[in-house]
Amino acid sequence: MPQTERPVSMIDPSLLLRPEKVYDDKPIEAFRDYSIDDSDPIKERVRRTYYDMHTNQTVDFVKGKMEKWLKFNHFKSTVKDALIKLNELVDESDPDSDLPNIVHAFQTAERIRQEHPDKEWMHLIGLIHDLGKVMAFYDEPQWCVVGDTFPLGCKWGPSIVYGDDSFKDNPDSYNPKYNTENGIYKPKCGLEQLMMSWGHDEYLYRMLVHNKCKFPKDGLYMIRYHSFYPWHAGGDYKHLLIDSDEEIKQAVLEFNKYDLYTKSAEVPDIEALWPYYEGLIEKYMPGVLEW
Incomplete structure (x- = not known):
């Protein structure tokens, strides 16, 4: 299929939140391009990953993954060894980068360090934010590890990438318990009461809490919800939120x-940066952790 103009349902709402500048010679509008182009292998890989995700992520599926993974x-592993493992992973849901995930980890951390030099805990959040993707090395398909997240148990948000078509084979789409605006939730129940699709955000958040890592609440929120684009970029699910959720947002x-x-072809000098980040790891999440 040749590339055509992106239909309205395919335009990422985070476009409205993007800064008016160019990062590393890449135009802002070039990020998060989910248009369909069968001739582009990366775009086709991304589309396939999301369709598999939206077909298979159900309430029962997520309950099963929580039962499996939250035993830790x-x-x-130490955090450094887990990060090094990410050298072997390329995120199949990411249209912006075809580099190993550890490169993106250092790109993110270093940009935060430049602009928030006084927030060392946030530097480390930038480095580890995708560490939950280590699940992909333990027989988990990437469609339940990577990509944007969304709540289960209620109607799909209208700004979820690829829209309703990608959910047509998901049984929860036809279950009257789950396919209404509120579904299994009470109105204004609050963000933290929602059952999110299973992936690296929720897993890493739970792992940090389990291991008593020493991050402020804002850091934990950044981990848990950074992939929840339908909420923080698309404005979906407002009927389920409470006032204090705005602080999380x-x-x-x-x-x-x-x-x-920060996703670009420029690769930071990872070896030169390790000593600084090893010091932060020792301070906020030292030793061998349970995963």
Whole structure:
């Protein structure tokens, strides 16, 4: 299929939040391009990953993954060793980068360090924010590890990438318990009461709490919700939110400026940067952790 003008349903709403500048010679409008082009192998890979995600992520599926992963008995590792493992992973849902995930980790961390030199905890959040993707090395398909997240148990948000068509084979789409505006939730229940699709955000957030890592709440919110684009960029699910969720949103939006717009072909000198970040790891999440 040749590339055509992107239909309205395919335009990422985060476009409205993007800064008016160019990062690393890449125009802002070139980020998060989910248009369909069968001749482009990266775009086709991304589309396939999302369609698989939207077909298979159900309430029962997420409950099963939580039962499996939240025992934290899969492996033990230092943070540095887990980050090095990300050298072997390329995110199949990402239209903006075909580099190993560890490169993106250092790109994000270093941009935060430049613009928030006094927030060392946020530098480390930038480095580790995708560490939950290590699940992909333990027999998990990438469609339940990577990509944008969304709540289960209620009607799909209108700004989810690829729209309703990608959910046509998901059984929850036809379940009257789950396919209404509120679904299993009470109105104004609050963001933290929502069951999110399973992926690296929720897993890493739970892992940090389990291991008693020493981050402020804003750091944990940045981890847990940075991929929830239908909410923080699309404005969906307002009927389920409470006033204090706006504070969470502001923390996530501040982080996402550095997560999204630092993806480029420029590779930081990772070996030279390790000593600084090893010091932060020792301070905020030391030793061997349970994953």
